[in-house]
């Protein structure tokens with residue numbers, strides 16, 4: 001049960017993240033800020049990597 | 065001397081791991097996945113390359129303009145171009161790390177030489193695809209690289225002029241030049257996949273992807289680099305112009321920097337010599353079996369009488385060194401009497417690790433210099449030893 | 456280095472371990488009779504790869520009177536032979552399950568993963584293992 005809930009939460013989070021990315025890209029193209037929005041995307045991805053490490057260090061995710 | 069150096073480098077390489085694992089969980093250590101990282105960046109290169117290819121026009125008049133169009137007018141074209149460029153650099157970093165790590169941790173000789181050789185050929189083709197990429201833009205840098213390369217090739221004895229003509233597609237730069245460069249860029253890149261088959265053929269499930277953290281981090285880094293340092297062209301190439309210098313991509317264009325101090329032909333000779341040395345590394349300074357000690361216990365041997373054809377060894381051998389063949393005759397032991405298959409060890413692939421011995425439940429495999437029988441004796445002695453007084 | 460290697464009843468706790476040649480540096484680690492320095496009850500058999508060890512050998516060690524047995528491979532991910540330590544870890548898991556069904560305490564078998572520079576960590580882990588065995592009582596024999 002808890003597994004399903006947290007998986008759903010994660011899926012929701014990822015979906016929102018994907019939407020944010022799409023929005024950022026449309027924004028960048030529209031206002032001629034391509035480099036800004038793609039840079040932000042990059043930062044997001046790197047942060048996401050950092051989150052994966054932090055989760056592991058905090059013991060939230062385990063070694064598979 | 066050289067050997068001591070290698071031992072020192074091995075110790076340092078493993079000490080680096082200790083340091084990394086103080087910061088990161090063990091299975092996140094990027095140095096355990098250098099091959100996977102190279103493959104990740106190669107995949108990015110192929111995907112972004114296909115997108116760029118859709119817009120590229122291989123002609124003297126059109127090439128520069130088509131790249132400019134991609135950079136300015138295509139949605140996120142500049143980002144794709146940047147990602148393609150920085151993925152190429154990241155790819156080279158990854159393969160060099162991979163090369164040195166495999167070298168320093170002794171994973172390159174004896175039965176592993178085939179992976180090393182295919183790796184060196186991968187390196188040659190990667191370098192080729194990398195530098196020809198800079199020719200395609202047809203800006204001043206492309207022009208300089210072309211003329212330096214032609215000079216270098218011309219100075220090759222006997223076949224030099226012919227090589228130079230093959231390179232630019234005629235006696236001089238002409239309309240055939242850029243289509244040829246395009247092929248010299250895409251051709252070697254595609255050949256990499258054939259070579260990777262050779263690289264992997266002796267590895268059982270090679271780890272071709274790094275863990276998710278590194279995929280995320282790697283992609284993020286590429287996006288950031290592509291935005292902070294957007295990839296641009298120099299001034300367009302002018303027939304007859306002789307530009308002073310060009311921005312250098314140190315991972316692919318360093319031989320051209322050498323050309324500042326030596327004739328281009330010598331720079332080429334130096335690159336060829338380095339790569340040739342790389343190819344013989346596994347065969348220099350071979351160790352004697354005594355020096356290799358426990359790592360030279362002889363290649364695994366199947367005991368025909370006992371093998372039941374259960375395939376367990378076949379599934380565990382990390383180097384695909386065991387083949388299951390139709391059994392020519394039944395085995396002797398009771399379990400082996402009705403076998404359909406027989407295990408066969410391919411000597412040239414076996415690294416003498418003994419993993420198959422641990423897999424075999426039927427005492428049908430042995431490492432010649434560490435027999436089951438002897439190990440059993442040592443176990444019994446250890447388990448029953450009278451309390452030894454000595455310390 | 457004096458260590459306690461006896462159970463409360465005074466029976467010595469004997470251990471037979473397998474040590475991968477590529478893992479912990481073995482110089483200065485072993486006495487001439489292949490016992491561990493400071494732990495004369497712990498016999499170490501050096502092997503080319505942790506994956507070389509047959510689960511049957513671990514069983515044999517227990518049946519022959521050892522209180523416990525262990526295998527030490529390289530840090531996970533750094534096996535010289537790519538997968539030996541993962542494979543061995545799996546085999547030990549399965550052996551533990553099988554032994555549990557035969558009423559042998561699975562804790563008598565341990566798997567370690569230490570690299571060239573981890574001598575001390577390895578020795579500490581073996582000592583901790585011996586301490587646990589001491590609590591479990593001496594060998595079955």
Ligand code: HEM
Nearest residue numbers: 099100102103163166171179180183184186187270271272
């Ligand atoms: C295109 C670039 C390359 C890619 C994508 C690549 C990828 C890989 C992968 C995925 C593995 C398997 C690792 C494992 O699962 O244990 C591997 C193994 C290996 N690679 Fe590469 N590689 C590349 C280039 C090179 C180069 C340039 C060299 C060195 C000259 C090299 C030498 C080796 C060796 C010796 C092994 C065997 C390691 C072992 O036996 O444990 N590779 N490579």
Ligand code: SF4
Nearest residue numbers: 381414415417418420
């Ligand atoms: S010893 Fe066995 S497992 Fe190891 S490479 Fe040779 S055949 Fe494969």
Ligand code: SF4
Nearest residue numbers: 371372374375377424
């Ligand atoms: S594991 Fe042993 S019995 Fe099974 S196929 Fe291999 S050699 Fe034969």
